[in-house]
Amino acid sequence: MTRTLLTPPPPLDVSRTALFADLDGTLAEIRPRPEDVGPDPARAKILAELGERLDGALAIVSGRSLDELDRILGGVPPAVSATHGLVRRGADGGVVSIETEPIPDWVLERLRKACQQRAGLLLENKRVSAALHFRAAPNLAEFCVELAEVLARESGMTVQPGDMVVELRPPGATKAEAVTAFMAEAPFAGRRPIFVGDDLTDEDGFAGAERLGGHGVIVGPRRPTRARYALADVEAVLAWLSPEA
Numbered sequence: 247m248t249r250t251l252l253t254p255p256p257p258l259d260v261s262r263t264a265l266f267a268d269l270d271g272t273l274a275e276i277r278p279r280p281e282d283v284g285p286d287p288a289r290a291k292i293l294a295e296l297g298e299r300l301d302g303a304l305a306i307v308s309g310r311s312l313d314e315l316d317r318i319l320g321g322v323p324p325a326v327s328a329t330h331g332l333v334r335r336g337a338d339g340g341v342v343s344i345e346t347e348p349i350p351d352w353v354l355e356r357l358r359k360a361c362q363q364r365a366g367l368l369l370e371n372k373r374v375s376a377a378l379h380f381r382a383a384p385n386l387a388e389f390c391v392e393l394a395e396v397l398a399r400e401s402g403m404t405v406q407p408g409d410m411v412v413e414l415r416p417p418g419a420t421k422a423e424a425v426t427a428f429m430a431e432a433p434f435a436g437r438r439p440i441f442v443g444d445d446l447t448d449e450d451g452f453a454g455a456e457r458l459g460g461h462g463v464i465v466g467p468r469r470p471t472r473a474r475y476a477l478a479d480v481e482a483v484l485a486w487l488s489p490e491a
């Protein structure tokens with residue numbers, strides 16, 4: 247982990263790189279609510295071109311559900327990992343779900359009740375996990391984390407902290423395992439993994455890339471990090487990934 251000043255990454259070596267990118271805060275600007283993020287023609291063009299330049303070795307590795315990723319990205323690139331590594335779709339379109347049990351109803355009910363009783367909280371049901379968002383009520387951060395911890399103890403689920411959000415998810419796969427699984431398959435195998443992301447779960451992605459001889463690129467000011475390079479914001483990421491870079 248480092249707190250020292252990190253420099254921007256060198257231009258992508260597209261012939262040898264497998265690129266893994268987070269979505270929110272990395273390829274898409276943070277918005278007040280998850281549903282405020284939608285398709286974007288400029289980003290879509292950059293990703294389509296990048297996928298071609300990398301011969302398909304491009305995957306989005308996100309905390310979003312698979313349906314959400316398809317709504318926002320329109321299936322480009324085809325390779326995605328959803329719900330922090332619990333679901334994965336390969337470059338060939340095959341979907342692998344590591345955990346298929348839906349989040350228990352009683353857990354959802356307790357989260358729903360908390361949202362009904364406190365203005366500003368938002369529940370995102372991702373079927374195998376649930377996110378309690380407090381971006382509109384930052385003063386409730388501690389309450390949300392404590393509630394998630396209680397529910398995790400009672401349900402055997404895991405607490406996943408994030409950017410103005412706390413999630414409950416089954417224990418198991420992380421973004422690191424998603425990177426490892428992609429790297430065992432064509433067209434990723436034999437390339438050097440680079441993972442770009444902004445949030446806490448992206449540290450798992452950075453670790454996964456490092457373990458296979460690659461590295462991480464952190465977006466924004468969050469520190470400490472195990473990433474080797476840094477980019478300031480979404481705009482800088484999209485510029486780095488563009489053919490003109």
Ligand SMILES: O=P(O)(O)OC[C@H]1O[C@H](O[C@H]2O[C@H](CO)[C@@H](O)[C@H](O)[C@H]2O)[C@H](O)[C@@H](O)[C@@H]1O
Nearest residue numbers: 269270276277278279280308309310381409411
């Ligand atoms: O791994 P990511 O692709 O970065 O997904 C992480 C979470 O992103 C979404 O929430 C975040 O973005 C929202 C839209 O900008 C924002 O309103 C929220 O405060 C952020 O936490 C998504 O809703 C979550 O399901 C993802 O886990």
